[in-house]
Amino acid sequence: MNRLxxxxxxxxxxxxxxxxxxxxxxxQEYAKLYxxxxxxxxxxxxxxVETRFGNPxxxxxxxxxxxxxxxxxxxxxxxxxIANELVWLEKYDVPIIANVAGSKVEDYILVAEQISxxxxxxxxxxxxxxxxxxxxxxxFGTNPEVASELTKLVKQVSDVPVYVKLxxxxxxxxxxxxxxxxxGADGLSMINTLLGMRIxxxxxxxxxxxxxxxLSGPAxxxxxxxxxxxxxxxxxxxxxxxxxxxxxxxxxxFFLAGASAVAVGTANFVDPxxxxxxxxxxxxxxxxxxxDHISELIGGSxx
Amino acid sequence: MIxxxxxxxxxxxxxxxxxxLVLKGPELVHLASQGQFLHLKVSEGTDPLLRRPISIAQxxxxxxxxxxxxxxxxxxxSMLALKQAGEEVSVLGPLGNGFSIxxxxxxxxxxxxxxxxxxxxxxxxxxxxxxxxxKVVHVLGFAGNDDVFYEEKFTELGETxxxxxxxxxxxxxxxxxxxxxxxxxxxxxxxxxxxxxLKAIENSFPEKKxxxxxxxxxxxxxxxxxxxxxxxxxxxxxxxxKKICTDGPVFAIGEVEL
Numbered sequence: 317m318n319r320l321x322x323x324x325x326x327x328x329x330x331x332x333x334x335x336x337x338x339x340x341x342x343x344q345e346y347a348k349l350y351x352x353x354x355x356x357x358x359x360x361x362x363x364x365v366e367t368r369f370g371n372p373x374x375x376x377x378x379x380x381x382x383x384x385x386x387x388x389x390x391x392x393x394x395x396x397x398i399a400n401e402l403v404w405l406e407k408y409d410v411p412i413i414a415n416v417a418g419s420k421v422e423d424y425i426l427v428a429e430q431i432s433x434x435x436x437x438x439x440x441x442x443x444x445x446x447x448x449x450x451x452x453x454x455x456f457g458t459n460p461e462v463a464s465e466l467t468k469l470v471k472q473v474s475d476v477p478v479y480v481k482l483x484x485x486x487x488x489x490x491x492x493x494x495x496x497x498x499x500g501a502d503g504l505s506m507i508n509t510l511l512g513m514r515i516x517x518x519x520x521x522x523x524x525x526x527x528x529x530x531l532s533g534p535a536x537x538x539x540x541x542x543x544x545x546x547x548x549x550x551x552x553x554x555x556x557x558x559x560x561x562x563x564x565x566x567x568x569x570f571f572l573a574g575a576s577a578v579a580v581g582t583a584n585f586v587d588p589x590x591x592x593x594x595x596x597x598x599x600x601x602x603x604x605x606x607x608d609h610i611s612e613l614i615g616g617s618x619x
Numbered sequence: 620m621i622x623x624x625x626x627x628x629x630x631x632x633x634x635x636x637x638x639x640l641v642l643k644g645p646e647l648v649h650l651a652s653q654g655q656f657l658h659l660k661v662s663e664g665t666d667p668l669l670r671r672p673i674s675i676a677q678x679x680x681x682x683x684x685x686x687x688x689x690x691x692x693x694x695x696x697s698m699l700a701l702k703q704a705g706e707e708v709s710v711l712g713p714l715g716n717g718f719s720i721x722x723x724x725x726x727x728x729x730x731x732x733x734x735x736x737x738x739x740x741x742x743x744x745x746x747x748x749x750x751x752x753x754k755v756v757h758v759l760g761f762a763g764n765d766d767v768f769y770e771e772k773f774t775e776l777g778e779t780x781x782x783x784x785x786x787x788x789x790x791x792x793x794x795x796x797x798x799x800x801x802x803x804x805x806x807x808x809x810x811x812x813x814x815x816x817l818k819a820i821e822n823s824f825p826e827k828k829x830x831x832x833x834x835x836x837x838x839x840x841x842x843x844x845x846x847x848x849x850x851x852x853x854x855x856x857x858x859x860x861k862k863i864c865t866d867g868p869v870f871a872i873g874e875v876e877l
Binding site for chain 2: 338367373374376380382562587
């Protein structure tokens with residue numbers, strides 16, 4: 317009996333674990349280490365219309381139990397992602413979630429329309445929460461009306477279900493989630509990184525060339541758990557939970573908060589085998605908790 | 620590339636804040652070559668979270684041992700410096716593309732130029748070059764007398780010059796000053812050190828065949844996170860890039876923007 321399979325809009329997953337967008341490239345590096353077909357899904361790196369180089373370096377800085385990044389959505393651009401990266405991924409038996417980013421509404425629409433036609437793209441993740449780009453990105457994800465309007469437009473052109481990736485950098489995450497659900501989102505993914513900064517005390521200036529960046533890793537986990545706990549009680553669409561997951565126990569905690577699947581981000585940088593390790597370890601934790609199927613735990617902390 | 624728990628055989632303080640760490644394990648050492656680096660997890664917990672990229676200074680296949688040399692500058696490396704023989708460290712590696720010894724013909728002269736904590740990877744490179752009959756000359760630059768290490772070990776392999784910025788040891792000045800003042804000639808140049816030093820080498824010897832090892836803050840070390848990218852030279856669009864962790868850390872002179 318499969319105790320881990322999960323069915324979500326567009327996504328028929330062997331298990332609930334996927335690498336998070338931006339932490340896994342387009343899979344090629346990790347494919348040298350293990351069979352990508354073992355993953356529940358793969359959220360590929362954000363795709364924009366044009367090729368983007370991203371921000372100047374340093375792009376990463378460490379913090380206690382976490383890291384700051386300001387990569388700046390570096391990617392080869394829509395055409396190359398479809399022609400090269402997605403075609404290369406076709407040999408794996410794993411659904412792909414394409415993360416869609418842009419600086420203008422038209423960019424999001426163009427990327428969503430075209431990338432959703434790729435045969436292995438089973439869902440879109442609408443990135444309205446990237447803190448590291450000057451235009452667009454998070455600006456779309458901090459105002460409910462703007463997020464709602466963009467979600468509606470993307471839904472109109474997408475051939476596959478749309479998950480909206482929420483920013484934690486808002487006063488009321490529930491308001492944002494409800495606005496996206498009402499606009500037709502098929503699911504939510506949360507949380508993106510928290511805005512942060514570190515300063516080099518010798519140089520008296522920020523470590524990141526971009527100044528600020530997004531905080532991720534175990535340090536943000538309680539924020540993610542709290543927000544998922546709140547949002548999952550206010551909406552009826554499923555949530556892909558993320559934020560500092562590095563163990564099977566963390567996955568269970570996210571399910572209990574209200575997530576129906578999870579994404580593992582920063583932990584891939586510490587241990588490149590973390591995703592398959594978590595998947596292999598989940599049955600042990602289910603045994604300990606005397607749970608037959610992981611889906612029984614969804615929202616278990618408040619139901 | 621594998622993840623291996625390696626045993627610490629020894630840890631020695633060899634210069635101001637500089638440590639030589641010898642690690643032993645059955646597999647990883649046999650995959651390693653000169654100029655590659657290791658990604659070390661210095662804490663069991665989550666602080667610091669990321670691994671530390673440290674270049675390989677010596678590969679001892681017979682004894683299954685790898686030597687790395689690092690400066691205990693920040694939190695992670697300071698924690699690593701406290702570890703003692705018998706303890707284990709999780710090592711991801713070997714990573715990156717190192718120095719190619721085939722770029723220098725036997726009998727030709729290779730000059731190896733290192734600055735500070737950029738010196739260590741040149742040691743295994745020198746061992747390998749000597750093995751194939753290349754004549755090696757070393758020019759090692761340090762901040763001051765307290766920072767100098769491995770001078771004797773390099774001297775055993777070939778002519779070795781040491782320069783310090785403050786003149787408290789060897790010749791006063793930069794590695795470039797030494798090469799010019801001593802009138803050193805060579806067929807190939809290999810260098811590792813701070814970016815200003817690498818830029819000076821590129822500007823001083825633009826027509827020479829040379830290879831530079833770069834350093835940058837890294838995330839994953841395996842090419843997935845895009846933290847350590849650099850621009851490619853002569854790219855008007857400024858969108859072409861190289862990843863220092865996987866395309867490098869060694870690049871030919873003129874290949875990337877320093």
